[in-house]
Amino acid sequence: MAKYKLEYIWLxxxxxxxxxxxxxxxxxxxxxxxxxxxxxxxxxxSSTRQAEGKSSDCVLKPVSxxxxxxxxxxxxxxxxxxxxxGVTPHPSNGRATILDDxxxxxxxxxxxxxxxxxxxxxxxxxxxxKIGQGPYYCGVGYTTMGDIARQIVEEHLDLCLDxxxxxxxxxxxxxxxxxxxQIFGKGSKKAADxxxxxxxxxxxxxxxxxxxxxxxxxxxxxxxWNGSGMHANFSTExxxxxxxxxxxxxxMAAFADNVEEHxxxxxPDNHMRLTGLHETQSIDKFSYGVADRGASIRIPHSFVKDxxxxxxxxxxxxxxxxxxxxxxxxxxxTIELVPKP
Ligand code: ADP
Ligand code: MN
Ligand code: MN
Ligand code: MN
Numbered sequence: 263m264a265k266y267k268l269e270y271i272w273l274x275x276x277x278x279x280x281x282x283x284x285x286x287x288x289x290x291x292x293x294x295x296x297x298x299x300x301x302x303x304x305x306x307x308s309s310t311r312q313a314e315g316k317s318s319d320c321v322l323k324p325v326s327x328x329x330x331x332x333x334x335x336x337x338x339x340x341x342x343x344x345x346x347x348g349v350t351p352h353p354s355n356g357r358a359t360i361l362d363d364x365x366x367x368x369x370x371x372x373x374x375x376x377x378x379x380x381x382x383x384x385x386x387x388x389x390x391x392k393i394g395q396g397p398y399y400c401g402v403g404y405t406t407m408g409d410i411a412r413q414i415v416e417e418h419l420d421l422c423l424d425x426x427x428x429x430x431x432x433x434x435x436x437x438x439x440x441x442x443x444q445i446f447g448k449g450s451k452k453a454a455d456x457x458x459x460x461x462x463x464x465x466x467x468x469x470x471x472x473x474x475x476x477x478x479x480x481x482x483x484x485x486x487w488n489g490s491g492m493h494a495n496f497s498t499e500x501x502x503x504x505x506x507x508x509x510x511x512x513x514m515a516a517f518a519d520n521v522e523e524h525x526x527x528x529x530p531d532n533h534m535r536l537t538g539l540h541e542t543q544s545i546d547k548f549s550y551g552v553a554d555r556g557a558s559i560r561i562p563h564s565f566v567k568d569x570x571x572x573x574x575x576x577x578x579x580x581x582x583x584x585x586x587x588x589x590x591x592x593x594x595x596t597i598e599l600v601p602k603p
Contacts, residue, residue: 263290267333270303270322271462272341275311275354278530279477279583282462283310284338300324300339302348312343312354321348325357326455331424338425338462340455360450360591361598365499367574368453368590369430369446372460373490373582375439375476376411376468382439382481383473384408391438395487399436407434414464414471415441421463427456436488436540446495450590457586479581480534489535489542490582496593497574500602505565505572509603516599517559517577518548524577527592529584536579543578550575 265288273280287303289295307313307320321344330336343352351358376383385391397406415432422429422443430444445460447453465475480489500509517524525532525545536545541555550559552566560576580589 263292264335265289266291266295266335266337267330268295268300268337268339269330269333270324270339270341271459272305272322272343273354273356273458275307275352280354280585282458282465284462294329295327295337297324297327300327302344303341307343307352312352317346319346320344320352321346323348325451326459328425328427328459331421332466338459340459356585357451357454357587360454360587361594362450362591363498363594364449366450366590366594366597367446367448367497367502368450368586368593369444369495369574370453370457370580370586370589371442371444371491371493371495372457373435373440373442373492374464375437375478375481375490376414376441377439377474377476377481378472382437382476383411384438390485390487393438395436395438398434398438398440400433406438408439410471410473411439411441414468414473415443418443418460418464418467421467422460425459425463427460428453429460435490437482440488440490450587450594454586454590477583479529479531479583483534488540491535491542491578492529492580492582492584492586492589494577494580494586494589494593495574496577496590498597501575502573504602505570506603507569507571509600510571512600513597514550514559516596517550520596520599521546521548524579524592524596527585527588528579529581531583532579532581535581541578545579 269284271284303322306318308315308318322341324339326340328338330338343355430446432443533545536542538544543558549557551557552561565573
């Protein structure tokens with residue numbers, strides 16, 4: 263038997279964006295525990311905006327487990343928050359009620375800024391870097407990339423791979439101090455759980471560097487510096503295997519009819535980012551186009567190849583602070599509105 267360090271993590275009750283919380287419990291197991299072996303646990307919901315002080319207990323229900331290579335015998339345990347009865351989802355528990363479909367695949371591209379002393383990593387104390395946007399995207403070299411960002415990004419990648427997260431890649435982004443990682447998953451819960459765990463690992467890693475992760479979608483406000491998105495690439499079994507132009511056009515009509523419903527869950531302050539500039543479409547417009555990075559939905563070349571209209575699509579509107587559970591669920595809801603021929 264070995265004593266395992268189980269980091270139970272959950273989303274708190276803050277709005278519009280929940281924070282990640284976590285605490286450790288030690289349990290003995292013969293080998294790395296499976297989800298079924300993990301007990302329910304509790305926490306003080308009055309400290310997380312999830313309960314009143316006089317009746318403060320909330321329940322943590324494990325929903326997935328990941329190896330944590332930063333700790334000897336460590337595991338990260340993603341949890342849903344439940345009411346004291348242990349079976350009723352807490353009102354803050356969005357995951358419990360989202361649509362899921364194992365045939366629906368999601369690839370999320372998480373953009374974010376590394377921040378130090380209240381500004382993007384590498385920005386001068388006052389004003390902006392001498393070199394404007396241009397060389398940073400997928401850049402290399404000390405002057406553009408600095409000396410610490412890549413170390414963080416690489417360590418984060420390894421932590422995610424060690425955890426078994428389906429990390430697909432990383433790149434430096436358009437603004438100085440801005441980066442991206444991609445996570446792909448089959449099923450909305452799996453993809454979104456892995457995104458939240460990857461966010462957790464990144465934030466925890468950055469602690470030792472004295473750096474914060476800034477997920478706000480437009481941290482530099484109304485300037486010429488890019489904002490951060492979380493593009494949601496999606497496909498269903500039908501889109502991958504049947505597709506077709508008529509179905510695709512009906513699908514886009516359904517997306518056009520539900521712009522407000524999508525924007526409502528695509529992350530706060532998105533009007534600051536979706537301006538029609540910086541590779542975005544305006545927040546109140548809906549458009550799609552092949553390889554069009556100024557459209558709401560970008561159609562990859564592979565999708566329209568041989569006029570098949572098969573494969574995946576990229577919704578470019580979700581932002582970096584968006585909740586991947588809600589984003590994936592809304593996309594599935596709109597897809598469900600469209601009859602398959
Ligand atoms: P870009 O920056 O050009 O938009 P990325 O390579 O960063 O492209 O992201 C593309 C994403 O699309 C990846 O995260 C990948 O997992 C995802 N993806 C690829 N194929 C599919 C598919 N069939 N269904 C859903 N997502 C997919
Ligand atoms: Mn990308
Ligand atoms: Mn990007
Ligand atoms: Mn993209």
